[in-house]
Amino acid sequence: MSDSTLCSATEFINNSNLNINDPFELGYFSISVAYYKQANLERGQGNEALANALQLASDICSMAINPSSPNDPFKAGTTYSDGNTIQRSAIPDDLTSEQLDFIAGVYTDITDPMIRARFADILWLCASPRKVDYAQAAIESYMQLPIDPETWHPDIKQCWERCVQLARQTKDRQKIQNIESILKIAFEKYYSDSHFMNLWLGEMIGHHHLLRDDLTKISEELCGHGINLLNSGNYWQARDHLAVAEKFFRAQQEDDKWLNCLLLSAECFVLEGDSQVTNNIQGQMAANHSYENALQTYRKVPKAKRSLYAVNEKMVSVRDKIIETGHNILDEMPVFQLPSVDITDTVKASIEHVSDKQDLNHALLYFTAFPSPIYKDLRSQALESHQQYFLSSLFGNIHYSGDGRVTAKTPALGLDYKTEEESEPAIFSKMTQDFQLNIQFMVQGSIVPALNQILMDFRVTKEYLIQLCELSPIVPEGRKYLLASALWSGFEHDFRNSIHLLAPQVEHIVRICLKNNGVHTTTIDKGGIENENGLSTLLKHEQAEEVLGEDLLFELKAVFTESIGANLRNDVAHGLLDDQSSGSQVSVYAWWMILRLVVRSLFDSSTSNVE
Numbered sequence: 001m002s003d004s005t006l007c008s009a010t011e012f013i014n015n016s017n018l019n020i021n022d023p024f025e026l027g028y029f030s031i032s033v034a035y036y037k038q039a040n041l042e043r044g045q046g047n048e049a050l051a052n053a054l055q056l057a058s059d060i061c062s063m064a065i066n067p068s069s070p071n072d073p074f075k076a077g078t079t080y081s082d083g084n085t086i087q088r089s090a091i092p093d094d095l096t097s098e099q100l101d102f103i104a105g106v107y108t109d110i111t112d113p114m115i116r117a118r119f120a121d122i123l124w125l126c127a128s129p130r131k132v133d134y135a136q137a138a139i140e141s142y143m144q145l146p147i148d149p150e151t152w153h154p155d156i157k158q159c160w161e162r163c164v165q166l167a168r169q170t171k172d173r174q175k176i177q178n179i180e181s182i183l184k185i186a187f188e189k190y191y192s193d194s195h196f197m198n199l200w201l202g203e204m205i206g207h208h209h210l211l212r213d214d215l216t217k218i219s220e221e222l223c224g225h226g227i228n229l230l231n232s233g234n235y236w237q238a239r240d241h242l243a244v245a246e247k248f249f250r251a252q253q254e255d256d257k258w259l260n261c262l263l264l265s266a267e268c269f270v271l272e273g274d275s276q277v278t279n280n281i282q283g284q285m286a287a288n289h290s291y292e293n294a295l296q297t298y299r300k301v302p303k304a305k306r307s308l309y310a311v312n313e314k315m316v317s318v319r320d321k322i323i324e325t326g327h328n329i330l331d332e333m334p335v336f337q338l339p340s341v342d343i344t345d346t347v348k349a350s351i352e353h354v355s356d357k358q359d360l361n362h363a364l365l366y367f368t369a370f371p372s373p374i375y376k377d378l379r380s381q382a383l384e385s386h387q388q389y390f391l392s393s394l395f396g397n398i399h400y401s402g403d404g405r406v407t408a409k410t411p412a413l414g415l416d417y418k419t420e421e422e423s424e425p426a427i428f429s430k431m432t433q434d435f436q437l438n439i440q441f442m443v444q445g446s447i448v449p450a451l452n453q454i455l456m457d458f459r460v461t462k463e464y465l466i467q468l469c470e471l472s473p474i475v476p477e478g479r480k481y482l483l484a485s486a487l488w489s490g491f492e493h494d495f496r497n498s499i500h501l502l503a504p505q506v507e508h509i510v511r512i513c514l515k516n517n518g519v520h521t522t523t524i525d526k527g528g529i530e531n532e533n534g535l536s537t538l539l540k541h542e543q544a545e546e547v548l549g550e551d552l553l554f555e556l557k558a559v560f561t562e563s564i565g566a567n568l569r570n571d572v573a574h575g576l577l578d579d580q581s582s583g584s585q586v587s588v589y590a591w592w593m594i595l596r597l598v599v600r601s602l603f604d605s606s607t608s609n610v611e
Contacts, residue, residue, distance in 0.1 A: 006056070006098070007049040009105040015042075015050060016057065017111045024114065027155030029077070031115060032062040056099055059090035060122055061115065067161035070169055073125065092126050100127050107137070117141035117159065124166070135170045139163050143179065147186040147201070149194035157200065164208045180210050187218065195237045198225055199244060206248055219248035223261055230264060235272040239265050262300055263309055269294035270318060277325065288325040294318050346445035354450045360458045365603060367454055368596035370446045373435055373558075375550040382430040432558045432565045436586070439559075443585040447592045455491065462488040474601045476512045479505060487598070490591035496582040498591050503572040506560060506594060507535040510548070514538060517547045535569045536561040552597075559590050566590070 006012075019038050024030040035058035043051035063074040076088035095103075100123065107119035117138050124134035142163035145156050160183075167175040183205055191197040202222050205211050211218065226241035242261045249258035273290030276283050295318045301311045350370070357363040454460070465487050469480040486501035511521050511532065519541060524530045538544065539561055545553050558565040566586040571577045 004052060004098075005049045006053045006102050007047075009102070009109075011050055012053045012057075012102075013106055013109045015054065016106075016115070017109075020057075020112065020115065022112070023151075028061045028063075028065070028114070028118065029154075032058045032077070035061060053102065056102070057115075059094070060103070061118055062089050063091060065155065065158045065162060067158050067165055070165060073162060073165075074122070092122060095122070095126055113141040113144035114155075114159070117145070121162065121166070132170055135166050136172070136175075139166050139170075139172070139175050142166075143175075143182060147182070149191055149197045152197065152200060157204065161204060161208065164210070176210075184211055184214065187221070195225075195229060195234065196240070198222065199241050202244055202248075206244065206251075215248055216252060216254070219245045219252070219254075219257070222248070223257070223264075226261070226264065230268055230271070233271075233275070235268040235275075239268045242268070259301065259305060259309070262297065263311075266294045266297035266314070269297060270314075270321075273321065273325075284325045284328045288322060291318050291321045291325065295322065341441070343441065343445040346441075347449045350446040350450045351453045354453050355457070357457070360454075360460065360464065363454050363458060364595075364599050367450050368592070368599045370442065370450070370592075372593070372596065373438065373551060373555050375431075375554045378431040378434060378554070379427065381434060382427050385430065385434075429564050431554070432562055435554075435558050436565060439589045440585050443588045443592075447588060451491070451592075460488070460491045465491075468598060468602070472598045472601045474509060474513070474597055476508055479508065483594075483598070487591070487595055490588075490595070495587045495591055496577075496579065499568060499577070499582055499587040500572055502590060502594055503560065503569050506556070506590075507538070507569060509597075510535060510538050510556065514541065514544065514547055517543065519543050519547065555593065559586065559593065 039054035120138035229238035246261035489498035
């Protein structure tokens with residue numbers, strides 16, 4: 001500001017006490033806005049010095065409180081970008097010595113305890129030399145703040161936590177005892193208009209290790225509240241109370257009591273699931289999720305204690321409910337039929353692409369030249385889709401198998417993802433889903449029509465494919481007959497048998513490729529036994545991308561190992577493919593994909609890494 005002159009202490013105090021008053025519905029934000037409006041009003045009337053002082057108060061109250069940090073308890077309330085640089089609101093380090101002197105001259109006469117506490121706390125943090133009087137004034141002001149469900153959030157809770165921290169920082173045992181007395185009275189009070197006030201207080205008391213002699217009583221009170229909420233059908237509120245009680249009982253090594261809380265939490269999930277079961281898909285999905293959480297909760301019970309509480313029998317009952325609701329979900333799931341796409345031109349172009357070739361070698365070269373996925377393009381499409389259809393990115397997805405099992409959960413990307421680590425799971429899931437759609441179009445529009453044309457023009461024998469595999473540098477020694485049989489089954493349109501032969505051979509090919517590039521593909525267990533890693537583990541190795549390339553690595557994951565994708569290696573290994581699913585379009589694509597790698601390895605230098 002051009003003129004930073006501040007008014008007298010008396011003028012500011014009178015104006016502040018008169019115009020800045022409760023209720024502060026949004027905590028310090030409301031106070032900051034009130035000061036800001038008053039500053040603009042005074043500036044409009046030519047009272048520049050008073051406006052500057054009111055603006056200073058607005059800046060101080062705009063800071064966000066961070067009670068967990070003793071050295072940096074106040075941060076910028078807002079951060080934003082103007083297109084070129086990152087801008088922020090005020091922080092304590094912005095304050096000048098003149099401004100701190102001004103605050104020191106006014107804080108004692110501010111009547112509102114919330115404002116007075118902030119001014120005193122800022123002085124304790126920033127004034128030099130430090131004066132313990134500032135910390136004590138802040139503590140005493142914080143202790144005057146009401147403990148009430150209406151005002152406990154957003155800032156009152158943080159103010160009380162800051163109060164505890166200041167008392168400990170200044171080693172003021174009397175203040176700590178006073179704080180404990182106030183919190184104890186507040187915890188023992190019944191709040192008819194809030195299920196959570198006792199919980200919030202209990203969490204704060206436990207987090208800051210207060211009232212240690214009363215912790216058993218507090219735990220029992222929270223457990224009792226949880227049971228009452230359970231009996232009244234408020235299941236998620238009950239679980240919140242029971243979870244905190246369980247934590248406190250664990251800390252006191254009250255095994256029977258924390259186990260009881262854990263079992264009651266599991267019962268909450270079961271009863272909640274039972275209440276959610278309806279004749280529509282939304283109810284079935286909600287119930288399925290609740291039963292799944294119940295099962296996970298029961299699994300937390302130590303095995304040595306399970307027979308005592310009949311946990312195994314309860315787990316069997318919950319599993320039955322998970323299976324039943326899973327089947328019901330599939331039965332009730334609506335079928336969405338997208339508008340049909342005319343692929344006549346694509347089919348025609350694919351047939352022409354492989355037609356009139358001089359021999360089978362050339363025909364297969366053209367057949368395996370259809371475009372394969374490009375990782376960077378798929379990633380760009382996923383990010384573009386998020387930006388264009390951002391609402392769909394706010395929600396995750398649950399994926400079910402044909403028998404009703406939950407096979408994958410897609411996380412929500414959200415609107416404010418910041419780092420690659422935070423966003424990668426959601427982006428990869430979107431890429432995999434988009435690729436599954438690409439597979440369908442490619443199989444129907446290109447692979448199958450072109451395959452039929454090749455079979456019309458040439459005879460493909462198993463002996464020819466054996467020779468092809470023998471010459472290919474990517475086919476490991478001793479595998480030419482197995483791989484050739486898998487490929488020949490595809491030329492016979494027997495993709496069901498082909499995929500069962502192909503999947504384990506793909507794993508071995510990847511393993512050998514990695515070994516040839518110096519990658520260790522085994523792990524040694526505690527007993528000293530060395531075991532080969534499975535395909536999923538191999539593809540997650542840090543050197544896999546360097547050896548295979550990011551495009552092929554993604555393709556292998558999406559087709560063979562990702563639960564969000566086809567996951568063919570798992571389904572083949574565990575016998576999960578039936579007569580219909582084993583002949584699916586993705587099985588056709590997997591066959592063509594491996595044929596492509598074999599054929600192109602003979603003619604295309606770009607596969608040198610795989611070789």
